Amino acid sequence: MILIESKGYMLNQIHYYKDLLLVLTGKDIKVRYKSSYLGYLWSLANPLFLALIFYFVFKVVTKVKMENYTLFLISGLFIWQWINNAIMMGTNLYISNASLIKKVNFPRNFLVIASTLSEGFNFLVSIPVIIFFMLYYGEYPALNWLFLIPIILVPTFLFVYSLSLFVATVNLFFRDMERIIGLLLTFVFYLTPIIYPLKMIPDKYQQLIFINPFAPLVITWQNLFLHSTLEIKYFMISILYAIIAFSVATYTYTKLKYKFAELV
Amino acid sequence: MIRVKFENITKYYTLFNPGGIKNFLLHFTKHVKNIKKDKFLALDNISFEIKDKDVIGIIGKNGAGKSTTLGLIAGVLKPNKGKVVINGRIAPLLELGAGFHPDLSGRENIILNGILLGMSKKEILSKIDSIIEFSELDEFIDQPIRIYSSGMMSRLGFSVAVHVDPEILLIDEVLSVGDFKFQEKSKNKIYEFKEKGKTIIFVSHDIGMIKELCTKVILIDNHKLLYQGDVDKGVEIYEKL
Numbered sequence: 001m002i003l004i005e006s007k008g009y010m011l012n013q014i015h016y017y018k019d020l021l022l023v024l025t026g027k028d029i030k031v032r033y034k035s036s037y038l039g040y041l042w043s044l045a046n047p048l049f050l051a052l053i054f055y056f057v058f059k060v061v062t063k064v065k066m067e068n069y070t071l072f073l074i075s076g077l078f079i080w081q082w083i084n085n086a087i088m089m090g091t092n093l094y095i096s097n098a099s100l101i102k103k104v105n106f107p108r109n110f111l112v113i114a115s116t117l118s119e120g121f122n123f124l125v126s127i128p129v130i131i132f133f134m135l136y137y138g139e140y141p142a143l144n145w146l147f148l149i150p151i152i153l154v155p156t157f158l159f160v161y162s163l164s165l166f167v168a169t170v171n172l173f174f175r176d177m178e179r180i181i182g183l184l185l186t187f188v189f190y191l192t193p194i195i196y197p198l199k200m201i202p203d204k205y206q207q208l209i210f211i212n213p214f215a216p217l218v219i220t221w222q223n224l225f226l227h228s229t230l231e232i233k234y235f236m237i238s239i240l241y242a243i244i245a246f247s248v249a250t251y252t253y254t255k256l257k258y259k260f261a262e263l264v
Numbered sequence: 265m266i267r268v269k270f271e272n273i274t275k276y277y278t279l280f281n282p283g284g285i286k287n288f289l290l291h292f293t294k295h296v297k298n299i300k301k302d303k304f305l306a307l308d309n310i311s312f313e314i315k316d317k318d319v320i321g322i323i324g325k326n327g328a329g330k331s332t333t334l335g336l337i338a339g340v341l342k343p344n345k346g347k348v349v350i351n352g353r354i355a356p357l358l359e360l361g362a363g364f365h366p367d368l369s370g371r372e373n374i375i376l377n378g379i380l381l382g383m384s385k386k387e388i389l390s391k392i393d394s395i396i397e398f399s400e401l402d403e404f405i406d407q408p409i410r411i412y413s414s415g416m417m418s419r420l421g422f423s424v425a426v427h428v429d430p431e432i433l434l435i436d437e438v439l440s441v442g443d444f445k446f447q448e449k450s451k452n453k454i455y456e457f458k459e460k461g462k463t464i465i466f467v468s469h470d471i472g473m474i475k476e477l478c479t480k481v482i483l484i485d486n487h488k489l490l491y492q493g494d495v496d497k498g499v500e501i502y503e504k505l
């Protein structure tokens with residue numbers, strides 16, 4: 001639809017998209033850390049506080065036998081926080097940027113990429129906290145983390161980005177999506193082995209865990225943090241779910257993006 | 265060189281308002297029927313060409329389709345029928361400071377806004393002094409813009425937008441930005457663009473300004489193209505409507 005005649009146009013575009021991505025992501029991170037000096041602590045507070053609650057319920061009150069429970073909780077809660085926050089942020093993303101969507105033509109999915117990346121940044125800076133707890137319990141991170149983390153980040157980013165993009169797009173058509181998504185995420189949180197280990201699920205339900213697209217990803221991260229291993233089975237299923245989510249989200253977004261300006 | 269070309273453009277808006285997913289699912293068949301039925305015609309088979317050095321005034325009554333036309337040129341809307349061809353970089357002076365973040369400083373917002381308007385970071389950094397100077401916000405530029413007055417914010421937005429160095433400038437009633445002095449300055453800037461031979465597309469109800477600035481008008485009435493060409497004649501027809 002838009003025709004621009006110039007040499008090196010593609011190369012310029014790639015440079016431009018890189019700039020756009022860096023500035024938008026940088027903005028999201030900066031805003032979070034600027035509005036309060038305790039920005040970093042705030043992003044840790046939520047999962048740590050949840051960990052404290054579940055520790056109290058399962059270890060102190062009901063006294064369920066689970067090894068290394070604190071570490072297990074933390075390893076799942078931080079990655080869950082990335083998934084949960086990015087998707088919740090996605091629901092309102094386009095509506096809160098209405099004036100921009102209405103008047104300026106820029107690739108709209110970059111807003112979602114930026115919010116997913118900035119939440120991912122929070123996850124990365126929370127890894128030292130996980131390591132701190134490991135050291136406290138006398139365990140050490142392995143050297144293979146250095147290449148396993150980037151590898152697992154790829155399907156994680158793809159999956160979270162796709163879901164955010166999908167809810168951001170659909171929320172323009174159905175404004176009450178936000179509440180439904182909040183409800184669904186709480187539901188999925190308890191269906192994913194985050195506060196209880198996979199082993200505790202009865203055998204006959206074990207296979208059902210694969211139906212939950214969030215579970216393989218969370219389990220992959222837990223295995224990395226707890227055992228410094230990459231479980232190929234769960235990792236491959238995570239990739240599969242990421243690709244499915246990406247295809248559906250990209251299709252929906254591409255079909256509907258020119259309607260955005262009419263709807264916000 | 266043809267900068268903007270509309271070929272038989274027809275644009276509908278779908279009045280899709282299910283009132284949430286709950287209502288949509290409860291009255292599913294009704295809503296699906298309505299999607300096809302509830303259409304609102306905004307532009308009906310419009311064709312025109314805008315060339316280099318053209319300063320076009322788009323005039324028409326409220327709701328005639330002027331903003332839709334601008335939206336199609338800016339590329340935020342897509343026509344249902346016909347083809348839009350755009351040749352060159354567009355600077356939309358439509359909503360100044362769209363995307364500004366209140367917690368970031370003026371300087372940071374210049375970069376953010378400039379990127380969204382299509383400049384590269386390098387380009388913005390090379391122009392940032394000139395942008396700040398034009399906005400006359402020197403002493404506040406490193407303050408968060410939530411302390412800015414609305415006039416100051418528009419001045420900053422205007423300064424960024426005119427530094428995009430566009431081939432095509434879209435203006436939607438934003439020349440009344442800031443105080444009297446800044447209004448004069450922004451008008452002068454627009455004339456500067458005109459002298460440089462840029463294409464300017466100007467939507468306004470200010471007929472005086474249209475007569476003063478534009479070399480041609482496009483008159484849209486009732487979603488159709490009623491007249492295009494000479495400014496005085498176009499305005500005459502418009503005023504008789």
